[in-house]
Structures are given as C-alpha cells and as structure tokens.
Amino acid sequence: xxxxxxxxxxxxxxxxxxxxxxxxxxxxxxxxxxxxxxxxxxxxxxxxxxxxxxxxxxxxxxxxxxxxxxxxxxxxxxxxxxxxxxxxxxxxxxxxxxxxxxxxxxxxxxxxxxxxxxxxxxxxxxxxxxxxxxxxxxxxxxxxxxxxxxxxxxxxxxxxxxxxxxxxxxxxxxxxxxxxxxxxxxxxxxxxxxxxxxxxxxxxxxxxxxxxxxxxxxxxxxxxxxxxxxxxxxxxxxxxxxxxxxxxxxxxxxxxxxxxxxxxxxxxxxxxxxxxxxxxxxxxxxxxxxxxxxxxxxxxxxxxxxxxxxxxxxxx
Amino acid sequence: xxxxxxxxxxxxxxxxxxxxxxxxxxxxxxxxxxxxxxxxxxxxxxxxxxxxxxxxxxxxxxxxxxxxxxxxxxxxxxxxxxxxxxxxxxxxxxxxxxxxxxxxxxxxxxxxxxxxxxxxxxxxxxxxxxxxxxxxxxxxxxxxxxxxxxxxxxxxxxxxxxxxxxxxxxxxxxxxxxxxxxxxxxxxxxxxxxxxxxxxxxxxxxxxxxxxxxxxxxxxxxxxxxxxxxxxxxxxxxxxxxxxxxxxxxxxxxxxxxxxxxxxxxxxxxxxxxxxxxxxxxxxxxxxxxxxxxxxxxxxxxxxxxxxxxxxxxxx
Numbered sequence: 001x002x003x004x005x006x007x008x009x010x011x012x013x014x015x016x017x018x019x020x021x022x023x024x025x026x027x028x029x030x031x032x033x034x035x036x037x038x039x040x041x042x043x044x045x046x047x048x049x050x051x052x053x054x055x056x057x058x059x060x061x062x063x064x065x066x067x068x069x070x071x072x073x074x075x076x077x078x079x080x081x082x083x084x085x086x087x088x089x090x091x092x093x094x095x096x097x098x099x100x101x102x103x104x105x106x107x108x109x110x111x112x113x114x115x116x117x118x119x120x121x122x123x124x125x126x127x128x129x130x131x132x133x134x135x136x137x138x139x140x141x142x143x144x145x146x147x148x149x150x151x152x153x154x155x156x157x158x159x160x161x162x163x164x165x166x167x168x169x170x171x172x173x174x175x176x177x178x179x180x181x182x183x184x185x186x187x188x189x190x191x192x193x194x195x196x197x198x199x200x201x202x203x204x205x206x207x208x209x210x211x212x213x214x215x216x217x218x219x220x221x222x223x224x225x226x227x228x229x230x231x232x233x234x235x236x237x238x239x240x241x242x243x244x245x246x247x248x249x250x251x252x253x254x255x256x257x258x259x260x261x262x263x264x265x266x267x268x269x270x271x272x273x274x275x276x277x278x279x280x281x282x283x284x285x286x287x288x289x290x291x292x293x294x295x296x297x298x299x300x301x302x303x304x305x306x307x308x309x310x311x312x313x314x315x316x
Numbered sequence: 317x318x319x320x321x322x323x324x325x326x327x328x329x330x331x332x333x334x335x336x337x338x339x340x341x342x343x344x345x346x347x348x349x350x351x352x353x354x355x356x357x358x359x360x361x362x363x364x365x366x367x368x369x370x371x372x373x374x375x376x377x378x379x380x381x382x383x384x385x386x387x388x389x390x391x392x393x394x395x396x397x398x399x400x401x402x403x404x405x406x407x408x409x410x411x412x413x414x415x416x417x418x419x420x421x422x423x424x425x426x427x428x429x430x431x432x433x434x435x436x437x438x439x440x441x442x443x444x445x446x447x448x449x450x451x452x453x454x455x456x457x458x459x460x461x462x463x464x465x466x467x468x469x470x471x472x473x474x475x476x477x478x479x480x481x482x483x484x485x486x487x488x489x490x491x492x493x494x495x496x497x498x499x500x501x502x503x504x505x506x507x508x509x510x511x512x513x514x515x516x517x518x519x520x521x522x523x524x525x526x527x528x529x530x531x532x533x534x535x536x537x538x539x540x541x542x543x544x545x546x547x548x549x550x551x552x553x554x555x556x557x558x559x560x561x562x563x564x565x566x567x568x569x570x571x572x573x574x575x576x577x578x579x580x581x582x583x584x585x586x587x588x589x590x591x592x593x594x595x596x597x598x599x600x601x602x603x604x605x606x607x608x609x610x611x612x613x614x615x616x617x618x619x620x621x622x623x624x625x626x627x628x629x630x631x632x
Contacts, residue, residue, distance in 0.1 A: 073603060131470045147468050147475060154447045154463050154571025158603055161568040166561050166599065168485050176601050245482050252477040253569055255470025283482065285492050287389060287474055 001062035002027075005308035006054070006105070008047055009112065010070040012036055012086030015043065017050035018301075019058045020308035024123030026301055028057035039089035044098060051103065065106035065311030066099060069115030069303040076157045079109045108310035112303050114151055114160070116296075117144025119306025120260050121151075122313065124297035129257040133250050134296065135162065137243070138263035140175060141183040147254055163187065167245050182249075186242035188218040188265045195221050195235055204231040222268050239265065240272035244279025251280070251288040262296030269295045317378035318343075321624035322370070322421070324363055325428065326386040328352055328402030331359065333366035334617075335374040336624030340439030342617055344373035355405035360414060367419065381422035381627030382415060385431030385619040392473045395425045424626035428619050430467055430476065432612075433460025435622025436576050437467075438629065440613035445573040449566050450612065451478065453559070454579035456491060457499040463570055479503065483561050498565075502558035504534040504581045511537050511551055520547040538584050555581065556588035560595025567596070567604040578612030585611045 002021055009016040016031040030053040035042045055063075071084040079096020096107040110118065117126075117134035126132040126146065135143040141163035145152040152159040163183035164176050174181035175189070184190055195216045198204040206229040210220040224232035247259050261269050269276075273293065281289050296302060318337055325332040327350060335344040346369040351358045371379075387400040395412020412423040426434065433442075433450035442448040442462065451459040457479035461468045468475040479499035480492050490497035491505070500506055511532045514520040522545040526536040540548035563575055577585050585592075589609065597605050612618060 131475070147463070147470050148466060150464060150466060152463050152570070155573045155607070156571065156603060159447070159463060159569065159571035161571075161601065164568045164601060165481065165565040167482050170485070178599050178601070249481040249565075252480045253475065254468070255472065255475035255477075257471045283494050283496075285477065285480060285494070287472060291471070 002060055003064060003312075004058065004061040005064055005311045006051055006066040006103075007304040007308040008050070008066065008068045009115070009303045009307065010034070010043070010047075010068060010084075010087075011112070012071065012084075015046055015050065016304060017047065017054050018304045018308070019054045019061055019063075020305050020312070021061070022312055024119075024305045024309075026304065027061060028054040030054050034087070036086060037088045040093045043087065044095070047099065048102060063105060065108065066103060067115070067307035067310035067312075068095065068099070068107065068109045069112040069307040070095065070109060072111035072113070073156065073158060074109060074111055076108075076110050076153065079107060081109070106311060110307060110310055111157065113142040114144040115306035115310070116262065116302035117146060117306065118151060118309050119298050119302035119304070120262070120296055121146050121306075122309045123305050124302060125260045125294050126258060131254065131256045132258045132260060133162070133254055133256045134260045134262060134302075135247070135250070135266065136263035136296075137186065137261065137265040138188050140189070141187040145254055145256075147256070162246070162250060165246070165249060167242075167249065182242070182246040186239060186246055188263070190242075191218045191221060191235065191239050191265060192216060194238065198231055198235065207232055218265050222271070225268075225271055233271075236268065236271050237275050240275035241279050243272065244276045245283065247276065247293065248280050248283040248288070251284050251291055255288070256291065259291060259293045260296050261293060262299075262302065266296060269293070318376055319380060319628075320374065320377040321380055321627045322367055322382040322419075323620040323624035324366070324382065324384045325431070325619045325623060326350070326359070326363075326384060326400075326403075327428070328387065328400075331362055331366065332620060333363065333370050334620045334624070335370045335377055335379075336621050336628070337377070338628055340435075340621045340625075342620065343377060344370040346370050350403070352402060353404045356409045359403065360411070363415065364418060379421060381424065382419060383431070383623035383626035383628075384411065384415070384423065384425045385428040385623040386411065386425060388427035388429070389472065389474060390425060390427055392424075392426050392469060395423060397425070422627060426623060426626055427473065429458040430460040431622035431626070432578065432618035433462060433622065434467060434625050435614050435618035435620070436578070436612055437462050437622075438625045439621050440618060441576045441610050442574060447570065447572045448574045448576060449478070449570055449572045450576045450578060450618075451563070451566070451582065452579035452612075453502065453577065453581040454504050456505070457503040461570055461572075463572070478562070478566060481562070481565060483558075483565065498558070498562040502555060502562055504579070506558075507534045507537060507551065507555050507581060508532060510554065514547055514551065523548055534581055538587070541584075541587055549587075552584065552587050553591050556591035557595050559588065560592045561599065563592065563609065564596050564599040564604070567600050567607055571604070572607065575607060575609045576612050577609060578615075578618065582612065585609070
C-alpha cells in the first residue's frame with residue numbers, strides 16, 4: 001500500500017480534490033464548480049462525492065488523513081471556517097470535525113494561501129529552505145510565510161496578510177477597504193486597472209486590439225508584452241517595481257532564504273525578473289540583496305499538495 | 317543556591333552586565349563606558365571585569381550560563397558577532413566561544429533588539445502571549461518578533477528589520493541608505509528633524525526656548541508637549557500617525573496578540589496612544605483592530621533579562 005493523503009482545495013469558483021502520495025505526487029484528481037450559493041451542507045456533499053471519485057481511482061493507497069485548504073479567516077487549530085466571503089452561509093463551520101466524522105480519518109484545515117505555501121515549501125520551489133515566503137499575485141495578492149521551519153500563524157492564524165501592508169501614501173483604494181496597500185498597486189486587479197487607463201487614453205492600441213472591446217486584463221498585458229509591445233512592457237515594468245518594493249519589505253521583515261512568486265501575474269516573472277531584482281538591489285539592506293526570487297513550481301496544485309502535507313507530515 | 321544567569325548587554329556607548337534570577341529579577345548590576353575604539357580583546361576584558369563584579373555580589377547564585385545581547389548583524393547559532401558598526405574592529409568575533417572558554421559556562425548570543433523582545437516577552441509586557449512584537453523607538457527604530465511561541469530568526473538571524481520596511485514614496489533618506497523606510501519617518505531622529513524644521517521656521521518658540529540654541533531633540537518635544545505646547549503636540553500627533561501606519565503593517569504581517577512600544581520615543585506612548593489607535597482603526601483590517609498597543613515594562617533592563625533568558629530557558 002502506498003501511503004497517501006486526501007486533499008481538498010475549497011475555492012469560491014472551483015472545488016478540487018486529490019489523492020496525494022507522500023512525496024507530493026498527485027495520484028488522482030477531481031474537480032467541480034463549487035455550489036457557492038448552496039450553503040455548507042451542499043458543498044460538503046460535493047466534497048464527499050469528489051473524495052469518493054479520487055478514492056475509487058487509488059485502491060492501492062493507504063490514506064493517513066485529509067488536508068483542506070479553504071478561504072480565510074479560519075481557525076486552523078479548531079478546524080473551523082470562520083467566514084468565507086465568496087461562499088454563501090459559511091460562518092463558523094466546523095468543517096474538520098464534520099468531515100472527520102463522515103470519513104473516519106483525521107482532518108486538518110489551513111487557509112488556502114498557507115496551504116499553497118506549505119506545498120511549495122515541502123514539494124516545490126521552496127524545498128530545502130528553513131525560511132521562505134510564497135507570494136501569489138493574481139486578482140488579489142496574498143501568500144504564506146515559513147520562518148525557521150514553521151508556518152507562521154500568529155493570533156487567530158492571521159499572520160502573513162502580506163497584501164495589506166501599506167507601501168505608499170497614494171490614496172489608491174484596496175479591496176480590503178484600506179488605502180496604500182501593496183495589493184492596491186501590485187495585484188492583477190491593479191495591473192488591469194492601469195492597463196485600462198492606458199487603453200482609454202488611446203496610448204495602447206495593441207492591448208486595445210487584444211481586448212476587442214471587452215475589459216482589458218492582465219492576460220492582455222502579458223500577451224502584448226510577449227510580442228514586444230512597448231506600452232505593455234512599460235506596464236509590466238511598473239508592476240515589477242511595485243512587486244520589488246513589497247518584496248524588499250518581506251526580506252526585511254521575515255528574512256527568507258527564497259521568495260517564491262506564483263499566481264497568474266506571478267507567472268510573468270521572466271518578463272519582470274530583472275526589474276524586480278534591480279528594485280531589490282536599490283532598496284534592500286546589503287545583507288538581503290542576494291536572496292533569490294524564483295517562480296512557484298507547482299502551479300494550481302500547490303494548495304492541494306500543501307493541504308495533503310498537513311496530514312502527511314503532521315501540522316506545521 | 318538560587319538559579320541565575322549572567323547577562324551582558326554590549327552597547328556602542330555602554331557595556332552592562334548583570335546576574336539575573338530565574339524569574340527575571342536583576343540581583344546584581346554593573347556598567348562601564350564601552351571601549352569602543354579598543355577592539356574586541358579590550359572589550360572582552362571589560363566584560364570579564366564586569367562579570368567578576370556582579371559575581372562577587374551574588375555568592376549564593378548558581379550560574380547556569382551567560383546570555384549576551386550585542387549589535388547585529390550577528391549569527392546567533394554560531395555565537396559570532398559578524399559586524400558591529402559602532403565598535404571598532406568587531407568583525408566575525410566568535411564571542412560566545414571565547415567567553416565560554418574563559419568563564420567555563422555555556423554562552424548564548426542574540427542581537428540586542430531580539431534580546432529586549434525576549435525580555436519583554438518572558439518577564440515584561442509580553443508575558444502570557446504566544447505572538448508579540450516589541451518595537452523600540454529611539455535614535456533608530458528596531459524590534460524583535462515572537463510568533464507562535466518562537467523568536468523569529470530567519471536567514472542569518474536577520475528577520476524583524478521592522479524599521480526598514482517602506483511605508484511611503486516620499487524620498488526621505490534613512491540611515492540604512494534606503495528611502496521611504498518607517499525609521500525615516502517615525503524614529504526619534506525623524507522626530508527631532510521635524511522639530512528642528514519647525515524651530516527654524518520660527519513657529520515653535522517654546523521648543524526653541526527649551527533647546528536654548530542647541531539642536532532640538534525628541535526630549536524637548538516631549539517636554540513642551542507635556543506642558544501643552546501646541547506645535548509640540550502637533551509633532552507628536554504626526555509621530556503617532558507614522559507609528560500607527562507601521563504598526564498596522566506589523567499587525568497584518570505577524571498577527572501579534574500585543575504590540576509593545578519601548579525606547580525613548582516609545583515611552584511617550586501616553587501622549588500618542590489615542591492617535592496610534594485611531595490610525596490603526598482607520599487602516600487595519602477589522603480582525604486586527606482590537607490588538608492592544610502597550611508600553612514596554614522593563615525599560616533598559618529588557619535586553620539584559622532577555623539575554624539571561626537565553627540560558628535560563630534555553631534558546632528560543
């Protein structure tokens with residue numbers, strides 16, 4: 001029998017499940033659109049169905065437990081989803097206890113960004129480090145932080161809200177309600193906002209053509225930039241500078257051995273790496289300047305294998 | 317015999333030693349001006365002399381080891397002072413090994429801000445927490461961070477350089493060489509700089525009178541503010557706002573249960589508390605708004621008792 005864990009990644013749009021072997025290999029995978037309006041009981045039934053599917057594909061697996069990545073805020077010790085803004089009716093749901101009883105295995109819960117950080121740490125681009133920060137840049141900007149061999153939790157498991165550090169006095173409004181947050185300048189939403197401004201001004205014909213009348217997105221910026229479009233390259237250069245400012249802060253605050261960029265915008269790292277490194281060289285104290293900035297290795301599987309690692313290796 | 321530890325606080329201007337009992341009581345204390353130009357051998361001889369003094373005062377103490385707080389960067393695992401900018405000739409000094417051999421006890425080394433954080437955590441204003449940040453605001457702005465019951469070290473022990481996170485795009489130059497650092501806006505040096513600007517403009521007659529032609533300092537601001545001087549109160553209000561911005565970042569990044577303010581400017585907390593809390597309420601995500609901001613309890617003894625705790629309770 002191969003030792004393995006069940007894993008669930010509870011997203012606002014997609015619910016995903018897997019069987020993950022001890023070395024991080026995904027042995028079986030299933031996904032379905034999340035019944036986001038159906039309430040906890042409907043979604044938990046979806047989870048059970050998906051787990052039935054992946055279990056059926058892996059008869060030779062000896063299951064040690066279930067790890068779940070879910071939207072925060074949640075209480076990892078109690079296994080309770082406190083509030084999931086993208087899922088209707090999810091307030092104070094004791095998800096770990098419910099699934100543990102129904103499935104007869106131990107269940108561990110972690111917020112999704114932390115689960116992805118654990119995945120990259122144990123099986124991906126962070127392997128071999130004692131301290132690393134995983135930064136996911138897509139619609140929002142979040143992450144998870146490992147220092148001295150521990151995933152940081154802090155009070156109520158809320159450490160590592162890296163997208164919401166103030167880095168500027170510009171009154172750019174953030175999705176959190178605050179102003180000046182890193183997320184408000186460096187997320188995919190911010191990149192799209194700047195691209196839309198440029199398109200509206202008439203100075204970005206290639207991006208306007210790619211968008212074809214629909215709202216311009218980070219993907220259009222990336223596509224244009226990859227063709228050498230100058231306005232798109234300038235937008236990515238600004239994006240890289242904002243990323244570099246925030247990453248420098250993370251170096252000073254957590255002193256990681258490695259910074260790991262994931263998410264849709266993070267995947268554009270090759271186009272931004274030089275400006276990011278240049279910004280860090282300009283702004284970081286000398287002892288921090290040579291810390292590598294690398295691409296995440298696991299893509300959208302990071303959260304699943306990280307969740308699995310909660311039971312494969314014990315809680316972090 | 318009372319169980320106790322030796323402690324040394326190696327400062328650029330003053331060298332201090334103590335015998336600290338297991339519950340954090342300072343049983344004996346001695347200090348001398350640091351021979352900052354004399355090189356490591358001269359200063360180590362001073363340390364031995366001070367330790368001889370405090371040992372002579374505590375014949376009933378059973379000494380379990382020596383803890384040292386020293387300027388960073390240093391390597392706490394190896395016990396090596398890597399570079400002490402305020403002390404001539406201190407490059408890669410294996411201080412723990414040298415003193416362990418001479419004194420015949422175990423020796424642990426920690427950077428001074430971390431030692432002070434440990435002191436406040438174990439014996440001062442941070443007692444009972446699992447996560448806290450100690451922030452010392454004087455000439456510079458530094459601190460130490462405890463998360464989930466561990467002092468954060470990170471790569472090369474450099475985690476927690478909280479003074480050097482970028483919080484603004486204003487090109488205010490920091491002592492570290494960077495721009496936009498929290499320290500450049502909220503340290504005692506920054507407060508004195510703003511006070512000097514105000515005095516030079518003629519708009520702060522009370523502070524000008526207190527300074528009496530010498531450079532105006534944070535102390536003059538405090539003294540004038542305590543008398544109700546409006547320009548001084550306005551300066552402290554601005555100081556409190558800058559502190560609040562950075563403290564909000566610390567909440568988001570580390571999720572402490574308590575923020576603990578020390579240092580000369582930090583001791584003015586009663587004059588700044590309302591504006592600090594107001595700034596946090598305006599800027600922090602809701603889950604973080606009720607975290608208390610409290611005054612450090614141990615004053616200048618924090619570093620000594622924290623250093624002692626390295627050997628009293630084992631390394632953090």
